[in-house]
Amino acid sequence: MNGNAELLNFIYQNSQMGVDTIKQLLDITDDEKLKSHLRAQLSGYQDIHYKAQKMLNANGFDEKGISAFDKIKTYMMVNFQTLNDRSASHIAEMLILGGAMGIVDAIKNIRKYTDAEHDIVALMEELKSFEEDNSQKLRAFL
Secondary structure, eight states, X not given: OOHXXXXXXXXXXXXXXXXXXXXXXXXXXXXXXXXXXHHHHHHHHHHHHHHHHHHHHHTTOOOOOOOHHHHHHHHHHHHHHTSSOOOHHHHHHHHHHHHHXXXXXXXHHHHHTTTSOHHHHHHHHHHHHHHHHHHHHHGGGO
């Protein structure tokens, strides 16, 4: 697989994980302010996910979604971590920590795929900026 496909699939998988996790958390939390933020975050992840899918298809690449094992693992981890604490503060903390991992991975991938096409790198930068912005906004819930 070439660098363009690998970077696009990273964006595709990262945004898919965001969509899946946010949907799960919307069902868990009762905090209306947090739900409002999560809906906005979900919309952003869906937009990036769609853009990545569109770019993959336009370049003749197949989407490599998240494996069933990783989906189940993440689903179980979110359920476990919210078993005793469903507070907005705890959920915000979980999302900030997960977002930080996504930011680090984005930076590493941008540096790794220096030969990737400009529009693909720009989408990676968009995802990174989106996650940085989410982290900043979630601090209000801590």
